[in-house]
Amino acid sequence: MSRVFRLIVQLFGYIVLAIFIGYVIWSFNIALENYL
């Protein structure tokens, strides 16, 4: 059970990380469209 729990926690961490990286890229894209 602990193995599955550890896996779920890790996967959740990866998803949060992916969302954050997505935000960095998305905000850069918006900035690029708006800076001039």
Added chain:
Amino acid sequence: MRYLRTRNKIFHILTILLIIVSLCFSVFRFSAVFGRIIEAVKDFATSIAYYFLFMFEKEYLVTASIGIFPENLGTILPLTLEEFEQLMNVWWAIFSDWTFAEIYLGKVGDVIYQVSQALTMLLLPTIALVFLVIIIYGANDTKHDVDSKSLIFWRRIYRCTIRPAKFYARKYFRFLKRKKWYVRALALVWLYNLSGVTIAIETVAWYFYFAVSFDLQATLVWIAKVLADFTVPLFFFPPLVWFIIGYKVFDYVRIKIGVAGIKRGIEKVVKFLKEYLGAKFLNGKQRSKKTSLMTQLKTISESKILRPQAKQGWLNRTKQFPNFPWIVYARYIIESRKKHVLYNWTRFHTLFLFLKWAGLNEYRHTEEQRRWIRRHLRRHWNYAFDNYCFGYKEKQRVFDDGLELVTLYDALENYGKQFFLYSSPKPIDASNYPIRSDFELIDEGNLPEFKNNLVELDNYASHRRTQWSHRINFDMFRLGEQFNPESAENNAFEYGIKCVMERDKERKNQLTRRQTVSGENEPTQNNDLEEVDTKIRTHIATCDNYTYQEDLSDAQRAGSLGVDNTDLMTKIYIRSSKKIRFYVPFFAIDEAIYLLASVIFDTIYLYLRKKKGSNTALERFLWLIYTPIYRHYTRYKNIFSYYPLELKIEDGADNEILAADKKLPLISLVAYRGRFRTDALGAFYYRKIKSATLGLDDIPTYKDKSMTMEEMNAQNSYMVKDFTRAFGGNWKDKNKKLEKKAK
């Protein structure tokens, strides 16, 4: 042959057609690339000119066009430092604004909503599919290994389509491998088409300009140009291709990180071995991985400590006498090893005693005596040089190292010993269980090179180089009584790694030795003087003040080995072995996919195989999907895993705790690469049980909850026999009656 020639002709035509089609792409689809390549060449030429004119301080004569963005090329990227700063400010303003974060999270929420909607919609068809499977495949059959109708149909399609396609594709790739010019031409055309050539030329142009000008603004322009060029492949490939490329890059990077992790782990073990010098005694309960740890320590000690140390040793000796023909001497050692003239370190010692004597007294010897010496050297030492110094004719015979006056013969002897160890084609060990080594000795006829890539990912290459450790002969370590005192093996172990598992059972301690009874002239732990040998053995293994010896042993309890032994050792207790961990990042994704796939596969496979003896299309389809997942997971898990061990380290002599909680990784790729078997002593039981005629199934089972007297007697238990005597008095007679009854 004719068939082969025809096929080759087709392949030639096919390749030429491919090149023509690629060129058509260059003309019609990627026509804009040509303009860019002209600009890139211009950038390159002006940069080169700038670079060389700068050396003569005449750089004002030319303007490097790499810093100018072409007007016909549109970009939204910043081209000046002010614009760049402005962009960064806007980005930070957006990044730190909660309103934008809310918009972004709203978009993420939308995606999650869509995904969950799709999953919910898929639920119903999935349930329907499960029912369909149960209905279709629910009927029993016991036609073993017979294909079902659907499978026969599928195999027929496969045989007509996929298999020949695969076959010809493989043949074609093999053809391309032979005809390298076709591949080069195709690669060049597509590198040009996809702006690879443009980007490469622009990058070199930027380097030449930036190396002398340090112009940051030009760098921004260069980035904008390269990104503009990159849009060509970006829009050419569909998203699926980019997804695959992205996955490949991701996988490549994480494998690199994983391998770096394993290397870090190996470094940790090397540091550990160097920190606790001398004999090491590993202790732990059954299945605490003590023999695994010993095997890991042995492998790393040989390939990362002893052999590299020997290499450094002989290299240092080389530097003391630069004019000596070291290569001649090195080849002499290798040849003499093959001819079994030099087979241990003491032979070196003897040889140089003789050469030193002959060299120093040469002026006293008559011609006949000299002839005798030369004959002796030729016949018994494979030595055919015209002086006593391997043909060395220079004057320098002494090197002053600041502390000692090193004579040439001392340098030669120590070089020889260390080179002999370094270039040994077999592992330098003796163990009481087989340990696999996978190093290679690259000898191109000059100086050989020892190489042991412990992170070799090619498993076949590792297993092709398999060598097993030397079988130990404990008589080698007995100074007193020996089982076979005449054996030539008894003096074979001078340097190297001694690995003894279950050392306590071999040596025993003061209490258990009391029961040891010996026959006439037979060695026991009491009279073989092995402890004395252990105390001074390092003296024969020392060269250039370094001891080329490692004494590793393990036991379940430190106390079951005598104090005379353990006093000399560093006691290492394996306190705990934590659960498996991985050096490769994001492995949880692989593991989650594998676990999910396994649950689904196992359930369906076991259900199908319980009901059906015949091979079904569904099962084949499942294998097709599951096998790559299983193989990928198993390989990654085995290659990149480690077990964090927690060790307590004690000084053997005064039981002082040197480290209470030392962490050391047990690396799967080092310790478990087919290196040893935990059941190495199983041969005893195989021999004992080989002739058995009954198995566990043939032994009677109990009839009920309480035992009968017959059942209890048949247990052959001391306890039952004692009770029988106590309850019945004359238990022997009773037993006899029971036996008769049973017959």
